[in-house]
């Protein structure tokens with residue numbers, strides 16, 4: 001079942017209205033879709049169009065899951081200056097009306113897993129980039145939405161947090177969540193993505209499973225890194 005359907009004709013900024021054009025894809029329940037592409041290709045703009053952050057937009061975006069909700073984890077974490085880590089979690093729980101015992105169970109499990117227990121009552125504005133990223137991830141996972149939209153999640157995460165996060169995403173897929181994430185980490189993307197959308201110059205250059213991309217490139221055992229370079233150089237699609 002589809003949880004997100006996207007048909008963006010055009011989206012962008014005041015001085016660059018057509019930063020992205022003709023971006024069409026769907027995200028299914030239990031699927032992880034990777035948005036990849038070189039710097040300036042339009043990954044963040046696509047995500048901002050889906051989440052309604054940029055005003056200049058034409059096309060259709062439809063959330064189709066049971067709750068029709070999503071969580072957006074941006075590339076740049078942002079926090080309330082006067083709230084501690086735990087108060088951020090309490091606030092998210094109140095806004096999303098999570099039942100108290102479920103909230104406590106999820107929150108404790110996640111802060112333990114990401115080794116943030118010692119800074120539970122500290123202010124996230126004083127955290128390192130990686131610790132801030134972990135808290136953004138925890139705030140998202142707490143809510144258990146139909147859809148996750150995550151911009152460059154792996155930057156700043158240490159190897160053990162990366163593995164923990166990948167395992168948590170696997171768990172969320174099993175629960176039925178759809179996950180859309182953008183990344184430059186092609187080795188990780190190759191491992192975890194069920195479907196890949198390759199953007200360049202604001203448009204889709206290729207889309208499909210890893211096998212589809214290998215077939216398109218005629219690189220039977222090619223890595224995503226190999227396919228990425230082949231597709232960008234040859235503009236096959």
Ligand SMILES: Nc1ncnc2c1ncn2[C@@H]1O[C@H](COP(=O)(O)OP(=O)(O)OP(=O)(O)O)[C@@H](O)[C@H]1O
Pocket residue numbers: 013014015016019037038039040041042043044045046
């Ligand atoms: N705030 C902005 N105002 C005007 N143009 C922008 C703005 N942000 C991005 N752009 C332009 O939109 C295009 C797509 O940029 P975008 O940030 O979506 O790329 P990206 O694929 O996420 O790149 P990166 O991998 O470097 O993060 C680029 O030409 C960029 O210059």
